[in-house]
Amino acid sequence: MKKIINDPNQVVQDMVDGLVAAFPKTMKKVEGTLVIARSDAPVSNKVGLVSGGGSGHEPAHAGYVGKGMLDAAVCGEVFTSPTPDQVFEAIKAVDGGAGVFLVIKNYTGDVLNFEMAAELAEAEGIQVEKVVVNDDVAVEDSSFTTGRRGIAGTVFVHKIAGAKAESGASLEEVKAVAEKVVGNVRSMGMALTPCIVPAAGEPSFKLDNDEMEIGIGIHGEPGINRTQIDSADAIATALTEKVLEDHDFSGEVAVMINGLGATPEMELFIVNKKVQEILADKGISVYKTFVGEYMTSLEMAGCSVSLLKLDDELKELLDAESGAPAFRM
Template identity: 55%
Template sequence: MKKIINDPANVVAESLRGLAAAHADILRVQEDPDVVVRADAPVAGKVAVISGGGSGHEPLHGGFVGRGMLAAAVPGAVFTSPTPDAVQAAVTATTGEAGALLIVKNYTGDVLNFETAAELAAAEGLEVRSVVIDDDVAVKDSTYTAGRRGVGGTVLLEKITGAAAERGDSLDAVTALAQKVIGQVRSIGVALTAPTVPHAGTPSFDLGEGEIEFGIGIHGEPGRERIPLEPADALVARMVDAVREDLPFSSGDRVLLFTNSMGGTPLVELYLAHGIAERLLAERGIVVERRLVGPYITSLEMQGMSLTLLKLDDELTELWDAPVNTAALRWGL
């Protein structure tokens, strides 16, 4: 294992200190329990949109804390759900009379711990709602979930609900919007190599030199199948078809296409794949109106990629375009 770390047990804490030092104008980090909080939180009269999960997927979620996106993010240990007390601390630090929306990826530990925290916050008199995102089309069930996993669509959900909260929408309205996004977003991922969790020191799974794991999860969970390494045209076509056929997306649909690196894929390959995906969607009459390309929900150093499609309408497009100022996403300011 070759990593730029000290003690594997301190990786997350030390990384959070670096995040706070680099972006003190946007966020602050509370320790024990660890929570990343918007620098000006709590913001009076604004719904607090909060998310979190295991570390190792950076910039998700801490990199999306700031104006126009998350009020707080709760980082667990690497690939490990955050504890209920940490989620509760995030709610307490950011939530006022307008209430809070918890965005939870569909992993068993995340769902249980965020649910417990919501109950604790309610006991304190705070109004808290939760939504669970499950956009991964690869599997119906997996090692970590009951049902589909929450993956790349999480980034789009956090941006759009964060923009709605920023413009002053009510908790009911932000929650309804979140459910709308969840119903219209789908993702698929592939892996060429496995990630190595610092405290484990060895790759999470074995993958042959000539193999691709098709339908991989963001923790290295098994996908649909292992396939032989194939050219980018064939691989991206396989991914586009898997996502397109699930909702399904059809000719005339307006979409946001998110082409994501799993951490180890260089941008030269990612843009190559994105260009293929755009061409294939255009051939099917699907209109790509918005795009996002880069490493936004990763799996440590895993070499691989994911594709996410979100069906757009005027409201979702307006909220996507709304100003955002976070460590990882910034525009419109």
């Protein structure tokens, strides 16, 4: 295993400290926790937005902390759900009196632990609402979930719900727009290589040199099939057509071509070329495209394709200002 780390058991703590040191005007660490909050949190009379999960998906989730997006992110250990007490600390850190909204990816541990934290917060008089993101069309159930997994489409929820909260919307209004995004976003990914969790020191799964996995999850969970490596056009077609089959994307969409950690931008743009051609052929108008690493899986090589069907409200919120380091607009 070759990694630029110190102690394999301290990677998250070291990462959190380094991230906050890089953006001290944007974010701060909540003392005694692995929670990163906006530097000005809590913002009075504003709905606080909290997300998080296991680390290893950087820039998700802490990279999306900042004005116009998340008020706090909870950094669990690598590929491990954060504990309820850590999520509770995040809720308290961003409670400005207007309630707190939780964005949760659909993984069993995340859902249980965030819900337990919400109960603790409500017992202290903090109003909490939530949305569970389940954008992955590849599989209905996996080793980590009941129902569909939450993957890169979660970033659109962060952006749009964050913009809504920043505008002064109520907790109910933030929840409504977050649910609209969840209802209109779909994603699917693939991998060429596995990744290595630092504390484990060995690949989380195996792929032969000529193999790829279609429909894989962001922790390396199995997809729908394992085949020989194919061309970028074939990969883009397989992912995009599966996404299009699952929802009516007629009209305007936002596109996200997401790298999983070790895929060069050159390859992501090649995938994007084909995705754009497919959408154009189907008469689907692309309003905005995002290409890069938004939700990774350590050093896994691969990518995912996300489509978000837009209306006027979602377009306005997608275009709104963001001061988060990983999503500046």
